[in-house]
Amino acid sequence: MRPPKLSLAFSSLAVAIALAGSAPAFAQDAAAAAPAAPAAAPAPQGPPKLIVAISVDQYSADLFQQYRERYTKGLARLLQGAVFPSGFQSHAATETCPGHSTLLTGVHPNRTGIIANNWVVPGIGRADKQVYCSEDETNPKSTSEDSVISPAHLKAPTLGDLLKKKNPATLNVAVSAKDRAVVMMSGHTADAAYWFKGKGFTSFEDRKLSPAALAENQALAAGVGMGGAELPVPGWCGPVDRATDVGGFTIGTYRFPLKAGDFKGFSNSPRMDQATTDMAVRLLDEMPLGKDDVPDVLSVSYSATDKVGHAYGNEGVEMCIQMNVLDQTIGTLLDALDARGIDYAVVLSADHGGADAPERMKLQGVPEAARLDASLTDKGLSDSVSKATGVVPKDGPLLYGAGGSGDIWLNAGLTPRQHKKVVAELIAELKANPQISGVYTAQELKAVKVPSGHPQDWTELERVAASFDPERSGEVLMMTKRAVVPGTKAVPGYTATHGSPWDYDRRVPMLFWRKGLVRMEQAQPVETVDIAPTLAALVGLTEPAGTWDGRCLDIFAGESDSCAR
Incomplete structure (x- = not known):
């Protein structure tokens, strides 16, 4: 049997850095002229065969605005579609689970039932009384620290759920580093659901890992086993490459070296996003997705922006490196879709924004x-x-x-x-x-x-x-x-966070793209609950009045099933 190929995360990163010593493509200084906008492509006829829903965890509208001129790959392409720089997670509990629950349900957390990452049930028979948003606490093996993962708490159907109800042939697939992102975007009817735990991707308790997941985990074992050098720093990161003391330790200058076998360090670094794309691409082929006349849904949640933001804040070189890697890895995903000839539409948004470390905020006025x-x-x-x-x-x-x-x-x-x-x-x-x-x-x-x-x-x-x-x-x-x-002091690995009712935590970008879509940008505020009804109209899914809290955004003008019809 042939050994499996190294995952994309390592073929472009650990191998290139640790073995060849040469920088991967994204190490090049992206400050060079941005690529010219591609020539307008003819719009496909009819609904797309695949909806690709991308969430970037902790990707605030401020962060998007700060780095948008530096994007040259995947995000640069999405910027050629319909751009809403002021999307809103409208609610106050701006955490990962509530935010992800709005993206493909089209309703606010008061209707999804996902009020926080964790909530308390004072009468529950646990010492800590805490329940995790994506667990089945009725399972005796489940604890708030090591939960049996389940969509049981989600009260609203996702787009994938509704499409499968209309036609069971629809495939509903999700992948992320975080189980709660997978559960909240795929809902109750996921055909494939994978998240990272320990040393590889895993799934629900009652499911065996598919060949794609086994191959990815084998590739990860090889790649993480080798370790990796510091990640390259684009030249345009210079202004944020400076140290800030946050109470006994320093942030602002870390470059993510990877010790051999350090899976925790791997999962908390930009490399995790690359592995997430790699797993998503494997699932494209294994399922396969977008290959028949029934629309499928692929949800991909990238978690590294959140991991980096918590550990180092959002105004240091760490986040600058992450923004570069994120752009590259989304580009890898879109290129893989193109190479397979899939007719797809993309939406990208976020579960919430984030605050910088207050010690650095004070220095910045x-x-x-x-x-x-x-x-x-x-x-x-x-x-x-x-x-x-x-x-x-x-x-x-x-x-x-x-x-x-x-x-x-x-x-x-x-x-x-x-x-x-x-x-x-x-x-x-x-x-x-x-x-x-x-x-x-x-x-x-x-x-x-x-x-x-x-x-x-x-x-x-x-x-x-x-x-x-x-x-x-x-x-x-x-x-x-x-x-x-929140947090009475900075600790290594948890320097900054989110969760407030303020706009730096609520405002997120919303980007839509499909081949042939006419570029437009609308600065007026929209909501993440507008995503589901917009995509539903695109694929011809009609639901009773009151299904959505959001409204259809008429960005796919000319489509036979657009909301203008």
Whole structure:
């Protein structure tokens, strides 16, 4: 038997760097003139055979705007389609799971039921009371730290689900480094679903790995086993290639060397996106996708931007390197689709944006930037509210949550009188805290109707309501002020984050591309919930009124099934 080819992640990276010592294609200085726009191609007739839905985790509209002139490969091509630089994840809980849940369902998290990456069920029989967004907690093997992955919590169908309901021959396929991205984009009817865990790609508990996944994992073992040199730095990264101290360690200058056998370092680096593309390309051939008259869906979520953003923030050389690699690897995916002669349409967006490390934000003229005060953590609030009220639960802490997405749950063992007393004190303390922008109760949020106007104009209350589910959300929700970053201190690997109701976390790009699509750019705000109805119209899928929170964007003018019809 022949040994498998090295994955694209290593044929273009580890082999080129570690063995040949020469830089791969993306090491070349992209500051040279951007490629000329390709000649207009004739538009295909009828619906595309494949929808390619790309999510770039933590890809804020600000990051897109900062680097768009540097893109020369995949992202440069998508910029020749329909460009919406001000897309919105309209809700307040700007985390990975809620954001991904909006992309192909067309509804906000208050309808997907995915209110956060994790939520608390005070009465659950676990010490930490925490439930993961894409787990089946009814499975006795599942824990919040090592979950049995399932789409059970997702309350809305995805585009792939609806297409398969219309015609079971539709193939619904998803791949990412993160299981929650795979689950939230593919939904309940994935024909193939792969995410990275440990030393390779894996899938649902009851599924065997396909030959494509086994081959990719074998290639990864060989590639990671060799390790790799530092990643090349494009010349245009010079202005952000500078060190910043964030409390005992430095960010801003790291170049991602890879120790032999370091799978954790691999999965937290730009190399992970390259492996994600490689796995997606293998699935193109294995399924195969886009080869008949029934439209298929391929969801690809790239996670490295999020990993890099958390570890190093978004204003250092690390993110500059990542933006270069991301552009190249999306180009690899599109080239693979072209080489197979597939008629496809692409949408690219993101689950949320992100904040930079507050220490660097201060240096760049944001004096209010700060880390969350310890008094606003679940422990800090539990201690202070217990002291003020005299309520001390017999089992477990008084409060769960806080920080992060802002949900706060109360101990399940409180009496009605204790409960009322604790809620009143909690609200009073939160409103008095200078880092808090708003405090809302579950009862208040139940009465709020999520608006349909421009998401940039929504009030904070409306943003919170868009990610509120009365079955899962906290009893009290707190929102921090702009530039207050969750996490009381920077720690290696977790320097910056997201999760706020502010535009740097809510605004994301939305790019659509299909061969022959006339280039256009619209600066007015749109929403990620507009993606599903737009793609549904393109492939001729009609659903009852009320299926979507979003609206069809008439960008595929002239298509027989466009929303203009």
